[in-house]
Every structure is written in C-alpha cells, then in structure tokens.
Amino acid sequence: MRLDYLSIFPAYFDVLDISLVGKAAINGLVEIHAHDLRDWTHDRHRTVDDTPCGGGAGMVMKPDPWGEAFDEIIGTESDPSVHVIFPAPSGTPFTQSAAAELSSAQRIVFCCGRYEGIDHRVIDYARSMWTVHEVSLGDYVLNGGEVAALAITEAVVRLVPGFMGNPESLAEESFSAGQDGLLEYPLFTRPVSWRGLDVPEVLMSGHHGRIASWRRDESVRLTRERRPDLTDSDSSGIH
Numbered sequence: 230m231r232l233d234y235l236s237i238f239p240a241y242f243d244v245l246d247i248s249l250v251g252k253a254a255i256n257g258l259v260e261i262h263a264h265d266l267r268d269w270t271h272d273r274h275r276t277v278d279d280t281p282c283g284g285g286a287g288m289v290m291k292p293d294p295w296g297e298a299f300d301e302i303i304g305t306e307s308d309p310s311v312h313v314i315f316p317a318p319s320g321t322p323f324t325q326s327a328a329a330e331l332s333s334a335q336r337i338v339f340c341c342g343r344y345e346g347i348d349h350r351v352i353d354y355a356r357s358m359w360t361v362h363e364v365s366l367g368d369y370v371l372n373g374g375e376v377a378a379l380a381i382t383e384a385v386v387r388l389v390p391g392f393m394g395n396p397e398s399l400a401e402e403s404f405s406a407g408q409d410g411l412l413e414y415p416l417f418t419r420p421v422s423w424r425g426l427d428v429p430e431v432l433m434s435g436h437h438g439r440i441a442s443w444r445r446d447e448s449v450r451l452t453r454e455r456r457p458d459l460t461d462s463d464s465s466g467i468h
C-alpha cells in the first residue's frame with residue numbers, strides 16, 4: 230500500500246517513521262510519501278489561499294496548487310483504484326468498516342485542508358478522476374486535516390494483512406464484527422488485587438462459558454449506556 234500526504238505542514242507525517250506504521254513501512258507493507266503543497270506554487274510568497282468568493286470570514290485554499298500536485302503525484306489518468314481522502318468537519322463519519330474497506334486499497338492519497346477549507350472544484354475534479362472520500366472523525370473542528378489523516382492512517386494500516394502480530398486481537402475490538410458491533414468489555418490483567426480493587430471473580434473462574442457470558446453482558450451494558458445509537462443498528466447483537 231502506498232500512502233501519500235498533501236499538506237502545507239508535511240512534517241506532521243515524520244511521526245509515521247517511528248510509530249507502528251513505521252514498522253509496516255520498514256517491512257515493505259506500506260510506503261509513505263509526504264508532500265508540501267507549497268512546492269506547487271509559483272509566486273514569491275508561495276501562496277496557497279485566497280479570500281472566499283461571495284464574501285465571508287477566513288480564507289479558502291486555491292485550486293491551482295492542488296491540481297498541479299495531483300498531476301505530479303497521482304497523474305492525469307482516471308483510476309478508481311486510487312482513493313483520495315479529504316478529512317473535513319463536513320465529511321461522512323469515518324467508521325471501522327470504512328477503515329476495513331480502505332485496508333485493501335493499493336493507493337491512498339490524503340489531502341489535508343487548512344483555513345476554512347479547500348476550493349470545492351478540487352473535490353469535484355478529484356471525484357471525476359479517482360475514488361474520493363470526504364470523511365469526518367467527529368463533530369468538532371481541527372485546524373487542518375493532518376491530525377485526522379494520521380488517525381485514519383493508523384485505523385487503516387493496522388488492518389492491513391500481515392501488519393498486526395496477532396490478528397485474533399482485531400476480532401475482539403470495539404466495533405469489530407467479532408463484537409457484534411458492540412463496545413469492548415472491560416479488560417483486566419494481573420495483579421488480581423490492586424489498591425483494593427479486584428479482578429471480577431468470574432474471570433478467574435476458568436469457566437469459559439460464564440466468562441463469555443459476563444463479557445457479552447458487559448458489552449451490552451456499556452453500549453446501551455454510552456452508545457444507544459449503536460443498539461438499534463442491524464450490526465449490533467442487541468435491539
């Protein structure tokens with residue numbers, strides 16, 4: 230999998246060389262390329278933004294640098310196998326299933342917006358050429374798409390076959406199919422008693438049926454408490 234990052238702060242992605250993703254990059258599973266959008270400007274100030282047509286506060290990212298960067302980084306041929314991701318507050322909520330789908334992509338290009346956003350024609354052009362995803366990580370606003378791109382990268386790359394040392398652990402995570410779309414149950418390890426707090430007895434019983442039942446009950450309780458929106462979805466085992 231090749232990952233490209235287009236940003237006016239490409240140094241954000243240096244961290245990928247040391248993190249979990251770095252290991253994947255080293256063993257050839259993932260190839261990382263970060264690019265400075267200003268490399269595709271031609272004025273002395275390397276300008277990437279301008280005032281919004283129609284007025285309004287803030288600045289909008291100009292389309293020209295994006296178009297020239299696309300030409301050089303991705304090419305001028307249409308190719309639906311290339312996934313182009315625009316993190317944005319206005320995007321579709323990013324989910325574990327979206328991460329799973331993207332984990333089989335051969336190429337993902339992250340376009341990190343700043344200011345008030347990117348000229349919409351950039352997204353329209355990208356949609357005419359590649360597979361575009363405008364995704365939101367949540368109902369809040371960041372200063373730019375870089376942090377969101379890092380989060381999406383981690384969610385996707387850890388699902389790439391061969392990346393995780395113990396793939397079984399993926400099956401029991403929150404939101405994974407193995408959990409029926411429920412939140413993960415509470416986890417414990419040794420010592421059995423810690424600062425007056427004990428591991429639930431059932432987990433020390435060695436009775437696998439009771440342990441499975443306790444874990445399911447805890448997942449249902451937590452999901453009902455924290456994520457009632459998940460309890461009605463078809464994917465969750467509770468209704």
Ligand SMILES: COC(=O)COc1cccc(COC(=O)c2cn[nH]c2)c1
Nearest residue numbers: 317318342346347365366367371373374
């Ligand atoms: C079409 O894409 C764009 O115009 C992107 O423009 C912007 C503008 C400001 C901030 C961001 C970063 O994304 C978020 O804040 C975000 C993502 N998830 N939740 C919050 C992106």
